[in-house]
Amino acid sequence: MQRAKTVKRKHHQTPRRPGRPAGRTSNDGVIADREALLDAAERLIRKRGPQVSLDSIAAEAGVTKPILYRGVGDRDALVEAxxxxxxxxxxxxxxxxxxxxxxxxxxxxxxxxxxxxxxxxxxxxxxxxxxxxxxxxxxxxxxxxxxxxxxxxxxxxxxxxxxxxxxxxxxxxxxxxxxxxxxxxxxxxxxxxxxxxxxxxxxxxxxxxxxxxxxxxxxxxxxxxx
Amino acid sequence: MQRAKTVKRKHHQTPRRPGRPAGRTSNDGVIADREALLDAAERLIRKRGPQVSLDSIAAEAGVTKPILYRGVGDRDALVEAxxxxxxxxxxxxxxxxxxxxxxxxxxxxxxxxxxxxxxxxxxxxxxxxxxxxxxxxxxxxxxxxxxxxxxxxxxxxxxxxxxxxxxxxxxxxxxxxxxxxxxxxxxxxxxxxxxxxxxxxxxxxxxxxxxxxxxxxxxxxxxxxx
DNA sequence: CGATAAATCTACTCGTGGTAAATTAATACC
DNA sequence: GGTATTAATTTACCACGAGTAGATTTATCG
CATH class of the missing domain: 1.10.357.10 (Tetracycline Repressor, domain 2)
Structure with a gap:
C-alpha cells in the first residue's frame, strides 16, 4: 500500500525503536526463524519477481537487514538456500x-x-x-x-x-x-x-x-x- | 589523488583537462573507435578476468566513461557486442x-x-x-x-x-x-x-x-x- | 540497584552502473 | 578580427544494492 519508491517497513508494524526486544527471555528460536526468513524471501520473489533486493526481503520478513544476515548469511547463501x-x-x-x-x-x-x-x-x-x-x-x-x-x-x-x-x-x-x-x-x-x-x-x-x-x-x- | 584500489588512469597519460579536445577539426572517426573500445574491453577482460568494471574498461581504452557510453552504449550493449x-x-x-x-x-x-x-x-x-x-x-x-x-x-x-x-x-x-x-x-x-x-x-x-x-x-x- | 552482556535498529561505507553539469576548443556570425 | 554558439570532453555527482559498524535498548547477573 504505501511504498512510493522502496519498501521500508511492513505495512502495519510499530516503528520498533532500536535495542534488545522486550519480552524475549533468552535466545529462543534463533535458528528456527531461518525457515521463516526463507519463506518471506520466497513469498516476495513470487510476488515481485526475481529482481527483489535484500532490503525488501528483510522488510517482507518484518525484520531488518542485519537480522537477515544473521539468519541466512549473505546473498549467495540466501540463493543457495x-x-x-x-x-x-x-x-x-x-x-x-x-x-x-x-x-x-x-x-x-x-x-x-x-x-x-x-x-x-x-x-x-x-x-x-x-x-x-x-x-x-x-x-x-x-x-x-x-x-x-x-x-x-x-x-x-x-x-x-x-x-x-x-x-x-x-x-x-x-x-x-x-x-x-x-x-x-x-x-x-x-x-x-x-x-x-x-x-x-x-x-x-x-x-x-x-x-x-x-x-x-x-x-x-x-x-x-x- | 586517485584511489589506491581501483585503477583510475592509464599509466603514463597526461591529465587531460576537460573540454573539447584540441586539433580535431570535426567529428572524424566517431564511429570508427567503437571497435577500439571493444578491443580495450577484451584486452582488459583477458588480463583481469570477468569481474572488470566499466570504469576500468574505459581507463584501459584511455577514455572516460561517458565516451565509452557514447561509443558502445550501456553495459548490456557492451556485453552484447x-x-x-x-x-x-x-x-x-x-x-x-x-x-x-x-x-x-x-x-x-x-x-x-x-x-x-x-x-x-x-x-x-x-x-x-x-x-x-x-x-x-x-x-x-x-x-x-x-x-x-x-x-x-x-x-x-x-x-x-x-x-x-x-x-x-x-x-x-x-x-x-x-x-x-x-x-x-x-x-x-x-x-x-x-x-x-x-x-x-x-x-x-x-x-x-x-x-x-x-x-x-x-x-x-x-x-x-x- | 548497578554493571555487563545480548539483541536489535540506524546509519553508514563501498563499489558500480549511469548521467548531468562544468569546462574547453572549434566554428559561425557580424 | 572579435564575440556568441555549438561540439566534445572531463569531472563530479546520483541511485541503488550489498554488507557492516556503532548506537541503543533490554535482559541478566552480581
Whole structure:
C-alpha cells in the first residue's frame, strides 16, 4: 500500500525503536526463524519477481537487514538456500511423477515435462535461483537434481542400472552427462518461461526426442508427432 | 589523488583537462573507435578476468566513461557486442574445423571439441559474456551460434538436409533443439573451464556420446572408450 | 540497584552502473 | 578580427544494492 519508491517497513508494524526486544527471555528460536526468513524471501520473489533486493526481503520478513544476515548469511547463501529448497521440491515432484513404472522413453518424457512444469510453477523463484551467472557452488548444487534425476531415470531403464554402468566407473562421464542434461533442460526452460505461446506438450515432445535419440536420430526420425 | 584500489588512469597519460579536445577539426572517426573500445574491453577482460568494471574498461581504452557510453552504449550493449564478436570468432573456428567433410559422428565430435577448446582459449571473455543470467537477448544471440552450428552439422549428415527436415517445418522444434544443444555445450563448458584437471579429449568424447546416441544409447553403449 | 552482556535498529561505507553539469576548443556570425 | 554558439570532453555527482559498524535498548547477573 504505501511504498512510493522502496519498501521500508511492513505495512502495519510499530516503528520498533532500536535495542534488545522486550519480552524475549533468552535466545529462543534463533535458528528456527531461518525457515521463516526463507519463506518471506520466497513469498516476495513470487510476488515481485526475481529482481527483489535484500532490503525488501528483510522488510517482507518484518525484520531488518542485519537480522537477515544473521539468519541466512549473505546473498549467495540466501540463493543457495532457496535453490536447495526449490530443487528439493522439484525433485520430490519428479519422483512422484515416476512412482508408477513405465517404459524408459516415457520415463524420460515425464522427467522433461515435469521439469518444465515445475519450473513454470515457481517461475520467479526459478529465475532468481538460476540467475547470477551460475557461479561456483550454485551450479554444483543443481547437479544434485541432475544426478538424482538421471539415477532415477537410469533405474527405470534397467534393474542392473545403466546409470551405474556409466556413472559408476568413470567420474568424468557422470559429470559430463549431468551437466549436459541439466544444461539442456535449463536452457530450454529459460526460453520456454519467456515464451507464453508454446504449450508445454510440444516442447516436451521435442526435447524428449532430442535427449532420447540424440543427434543420430535426426536423420530418419523427426521429433514432431507422426 | 586517485584511489589506491581501483585503477583510475592509464599509466603514463597526461591529465587531460576537460573540454573539447584540441586539433580535431570535426567529428572524424566517431564511429570508427567503437571497435577500439571493444578491443580495450577484451584486452582488459583477458588480463583481469570477468569481474572488470566499466570504469576500468574505459581507463584501459584511455577514455572516460561517458565516451565509452557514447561509443558502445550501456553495459548490456557492451556485453552484447563482445558476445557477438566472440561467437563470430568461435563460429569461424568451428567452420574451419569442419571444412573437410567427415562422417557425421566425427563432425559432431569436432563441433563439441572445438566449442570447448575455443571457449577455453577465450576463457575470461567467454565467462564475461555468458555471465549475468543469460538475460533476454544474450541468450537469443547465442542461438545464432547454435543454429548455424546445427545447420552446419546437419548439412554434413545428409545433402538433403536432415536439419531442414526437422527445423524447416516446425519452428518450435528448431528452437528447442538449438537451446538444448547450446545448453548442454555451455554447461559442460562452464564446468570444464573450472576443472583444470580433466583433459579436453575425454570430456569431448563423453559429451559427443551423449549428444549422438542420446539417452537411449545408455543401455548398451557405454560412453567411455571400449 | 548497578554493571555487563545480548539483541536489535540506524546509519553508514563501498563499489558500480549511469548521467548531468562544468569546462574547453572549434566554428559561425557580424 | 572579435564575440556568441555549438561540439566534445572531463569531472563530479546520483541511485541503488550489498554488507557492516556503532548506537541503543533490554535482559541478566552480581
Amino acid at each position: 532457496l535453490a536447495g529448497r526449490l530443487f528439493m521440491r522439484m525433485l520430490e515432484g519428479l519422483t512422484r511423477l515416476l512412482e508408477r513404472a513405465a517404459v524408459p522413453r516415457e520415463i524420460l518424457r515425464r522427467l522433461v515435462g515435469g521439469y518444465l512444469s515445475l519450473a513454470a510453477e515457481d517461475r520467479n523463484l526459478y529465475l532468481y535461483v538460476t540467475a547470477g551467472g551460475t557461479s561456483d557452488d550454485r551450479l554444483r548444487q543443481s547437479l544434485v537434481l541432475a544426478d538424482r534425476a538421471a539415477r532415477q531415470f537410469a533405474d527405470g531403464i534397467t534393474a542392473s542400472g545403466a546409470y551405474a554402468a556409466t556413472h559408476g566407473t568413470d567420474g568424468t562421464a557422470a559429470t559430463v552427462w549431468s551437466y549436459g542434461l541439466i544444461g539442456a533442460l535449463h536452457y530450454v526452460a529459460l526460453w520456454w518461461l519467456r515464451e507464453t505461446t508454446a504449450e508445454v506438450e510440444g516442447v516436451t515432445e521435442h526435447l524428449t526426442a532430442l535427449l532420447w535419440s540424440g543427434l543420430s536420430g535426426a536423420q530418419n526420425a523427426s521429433p514432431s508427432e507422426p | 563482445l558476445a557477438g564478436r566472440l561467437f563470430m570468432r568461435m563460429l569461424e573456428g568451428l567452420t574451419r574445423l569442419l571444412e573437410r567433410a567427415a562422417v557425421p559422428r566425427e563432425i559432431l565430435r569436432r563441433l563439441v571439441g572445438g566449442y570447448l577448446s575455443l571457449a577455453a582459449e577465450d576463457r575470461n571473455l567467454y565467462l564475461y559474456v555468458t555471465a549475468g543470467g543469460t538475460s533476454d537477448d544474450r541468450l537469443r544471440q547465442s542461438l545464432v551460434l547454435a543454429d548455424r552450428a546445427a545447420r552446419q552439422f546437419a548439412d554434413g549428415i545428409t545433402a538433403s538436409g536432415a536439419y531442414a527436415a526437422t527445423h524447416g517445418t516446425d519452428g518450435t522444434a528448431a528452437t528447442v533443439w538449438s537451446y538444448g544443444l547450446i545448453g548442454a555445450l555451455h554447461y559442460v563448458a562452464l564446468w570444464w573451464l573450472r576443472e583444470t584437471t580433466a583433459e579436453v579429449e575425454g570430456v569431448t568424447e563423453h559429451l559427443t556420446a551423449l549428444l549422438w546416441s542420446g539417452l537411449s544409447g545408455a543401455q548398451n553403449a557405454s560412453p567411455s572408450e571400449p
